[in-house]
Amino acid sequence: MTSIRERNKELILRAASEEFADKGFAATKTSDIAAKAGLPKPNIYYYFKSKENLYREVLESIIEPLLQASAPFNQPGHPADVLRAYIRSKIRISRELSYASKVFASEIMHGAPHLSAEQTEQLNRQAKHNIACIQSWIDQGLMAKVDPHHLLFSIWAATQTYADFDWQISTVTGKASLDDADYEAAADTIIRLVLKGCEVEQAPAGGSQARSA
Structure with a gap:
């Protein structure tokens, strides 16, 4: 209770x-x-x-889910499964934590003055791990030779836009707010673009796993 x-x-x-x-x-x-x-x-x-402490708590409320979204990268898995799960988690964050996501984006755009050194290190360490995983899949021939840094940046941009620019998206679609079908379509579209664009094959039957970095 x-x-x-x-x-x-x-x-x-x-x-x-x-x-x-x-x-x-x-x-x-x-x-x-x-x-x-x-x-x-x-x-x-x-x-x-204080207001400062409250602001930092708001940042903390989004940082933990962002780190948890990368959980698929932290265990062996096929790139198609990992990327699909990661993108869906990022879309879910943009939907369920849209305001905190906007606060985080603004914080980053201003040079992250309120992020602690520990939080910055956590985020950077996880991002570098994700990039290393993508590079490992490329080295194994499981996906095209794309730049892993810019692939990750593109996924961030594509998924977070549904939080940061929700007003624009709602205006263009002619809706007061997005619904379940919209977020599902967003996730499916981004997944399709990433998997097709990176030439990632579907995971083979039987759960064949790729090596992680």
Whole structure:
């Protein structure tokens, strides 16, 4: 059963994600976060001590899912299966954590001033591991000789756009908001482009596994 403390912290984090995403760190007021959360302003400081700490908690709420999305790269698997699972996880993050994703994107665009050295190292280490896996598949002849760095960057861009540019996508599609079918179509399209473009064959029956770096 969720405690009152956990419930209140979740309400504040959700409201803070929306406010930081809409206004940025500097322009966001704790009073607006409290009002959106439906809680007294002192609760912000009781649970998070400062606006800076709350902002860092919002960043942490997206960093962990981003790292978890790379889980398919952390065990042996065929590139088709790994890339498919990774892309679907990234689309799911853009849908379920869209505001936190926008905050993270803004943080990166401003040089990541609020990310800790440990968080930066975690993200960089995982990215380098993913790149090494892709290079290993290329060396094994399991996919075309693409630049693994730019392949990963392209996947990031293609999947995160559904969070960062959701207004534009909704406007172009003529919808108030995207639905299940839209996100499924997005994932399927990106997967098809990546697998076909990188000449990745489907995983053979019987679960043949590729070596990981």
